[in-house]
Amino acid sequence: MELEKAEQDLTAAKTRVEETKKAEELSKVQAQELAKAQQLAKIKTFVKPTSMITRSTAGNWSIASLSTVQQFFSNTFRKPLPTSAVGQSATHNRMGWDHRNSVDVGLHPDSAEGRALIAYLQNAGIPYLAFRGTIPGVATGPHIHIGSPSHRL
Numbered sequence: 001m002e003l004e005k006a007e008q009d010l011t012a013a014k015t016r017v018e019e020t021k022k023a024e025e026l027s028k029v030q031a032q033e034l035a036k037a038q039q040l041a042k043i044k045t046f047v048k049p050t051s052m053i054t055r056s057t058a059g060n061w062s063i064a065s066l067s068t069v070q071q072f073f074s075n076t077f078r079k080p081l082p083t084s085a086v087g088q089s090a091t092h093n094r095m096g097w098d099h100r101n102s103v104d105v106g107l108h109p110d111s112a113e114g115r116a117l118i119a120y121l122q123n124a125g126i127p128y129l130a131f132r133g134t135i136p137g138v139a140t141g142p143h144i145h146i147g148s149p150s151h152r153l
Helices: 002-046 063-077 090-095 112-124
Strands: 052-055 083-086 103-105 128-131 143-146
Touching: 063 083, 063 103, 063 112, 112 128, 112 143
Parallel strands: none
Antiparallel strands: 052 128, 083 103, 103 143, 128 143
């Protein structure tokens, strides 16, 4: 009798331990989700609405057309277009963006060169996005994205 009672108590204790472990795992998952939500809230707090200038056009763009943009920039500023990414890059892979038909140009959109490039793109009907600063998960810093907006992979 005593042995049976001890075995029942042991089984009940093991059950309580398993339930406690499951509750602990659930708490860990909930804490991780809360941390992610808090991080997203901070990101939204620090992104200024003026960080991005958007320009959508119905014009055609192909990465094969890059030479015309490069020629404009070279003729205007007597130096090569400062491209930071032509097509897909490791950074775009890490961020999950499909950048295969796009080009990033390392110019601040408010600089003289950036404004001239944007004016050229607008006049040529070439779609672009211009970023004044970092937008977490979207832009690593100031630059001009030539081409349609990238889509998530």
